[in-house]
Amino acid sequence: MPKHPRPLSPHLQVYRPQLTSVLSVFHRGTGGALSVASVILIYWLWAVSAGPQAYATAQGLLHSWFGVLVVVGISGSIFYHLCTGVRHLVWDTACGLDIRSVYRSGGIALFIALLLTLAFWFVALWSVGLIQSLWKGVLS
Amino acid sequence: MSSLRSPLGRARGWGSTGEGSHHWWVMRLSSVAMVPLMLWLMFSLAALAGADHATVTAWLAFPLNTALMILAVATLFFHANMGLQVIIEDYVHHAGLKFATLIAVKFALILLAVTGIVAIFRIAFGS
Numbered sequence: 672m673p674k675h676p677r678p679l680s681p682h683l684q685v686y687r688p689q690l691t692s693v694l695s696v697f698h699r700g701t702g703g704a705l706s707v708a709s710v711i712l713i714y715w716l717w718a719v720s721a722g723p724q725a726y727a728t729a730q731g732l733l734h735s736w737f738g739v740l741v742v743v744g745i746s747g748s749i750f751y752h753l754c755t756g757v758r759h760l761v762w763d764t765a766c767g768l769d770i771r772s773v774y775r776s777g778g779i780a781l782f783i784a785l786l787l788t789l790a791f792w793f794v795a796l797w798s799v800g801l802i803q804s805l806w807k808g809v810l811s
Numbered sequence: 812m813s814s815l816r817s818p819l820g821r822a823r824g825w826g827s828t829g830e831g832s833h834h835w836w837v838m839r840l841s842s843v844a845m846v847p848l849m850l851w852l853m854f855s856l857a858a859l860a861g862a863d864h865a866t867v868t869a870w871l872a873f874p875l876n877t878a879l880m881i882l883a884v885a886t887l888f889f890h891a892n893m894g895l896q897v898i899i900e901d902y903v904h905h906a907g908l909k910f911a912t913l914i915a916v917k918f919a920l921i922l923l924a925v926t927g928i929v930a931i932f933r934i935a936f937g938s
Contacts, residue, residue: 723865756846791857
């Protein structure tokens with residue numbers, strides 16, 4: 672043990688989570704996860720190029736409950752990473768770096784990411800025809 | 812003692828990694844490109860969620876969509892390479908293992924990107 676205990680750098684295990692640090696950790700985490708998930712985009716493109724049968728298999732996987740769960744994760748992650756990424760670009764211009772602005776932009780980034788994710792799912796469910804049938808169910 | 816750096820090192824301005832601000836700059840540049848490209852990609856894929864094979868093929872064979880999809884895949888893997896490089900440099904501490912991981916990840920990403928672009932060309936030109 673050193674004679675004078677020095678302050679610890681913010682190790683994740685001993686540091687109280689704050690909006691700022693949590694958003695930062697998740698920005699990196701979603702970036703890494705999305706890099707791995709890019710395999711799915713390449714698989715989908717390959718399936719389209721390979722023909723109707725391979726495409727049907729890919730659609731079957733993506734429309735299964737597990738596939739939908741994965742796409743929920745991807746859509747949330749990509750829109751989150753996009754919004755916090757834009758926040759980083761704003762910071763690079765040396766704007767919005769005081770504590771109040773950082774918390775406000777964090778909240779705004781989360782809100783826009785949520786809106787984009789909901790919009791994505793509205794379009795996707797519309798494309799599949801689920802929203803139309805739900806609407807018909809409400810009307811009848 | 813104003814600086815520990817040699818006059819030559821300071822004049823070159825490449826810093827301790829030997830590449831100056833290049834990595835930082837191309838990361839920002841690809842980020843700016845990723846914003847419209849990923850919005851286009853995600854909402855296009857959402858709109859195609861219920862489409863059959865013929866519809867998707869016709870959509871991807873439309874020249875603007877072919878071009879944007881190639882740009883999206885290329886930029887995505889370029890950006891992923893930059894990001895994963897920083898993550899590996901931060902968390903893999905053994906020099907040899909770090910070097911090997913960086914190269915393996917780079918090769919894997921290039922393989923995926925080329926596979927994707929070849930697939931796009933096959934769809935666009937119908938072979």
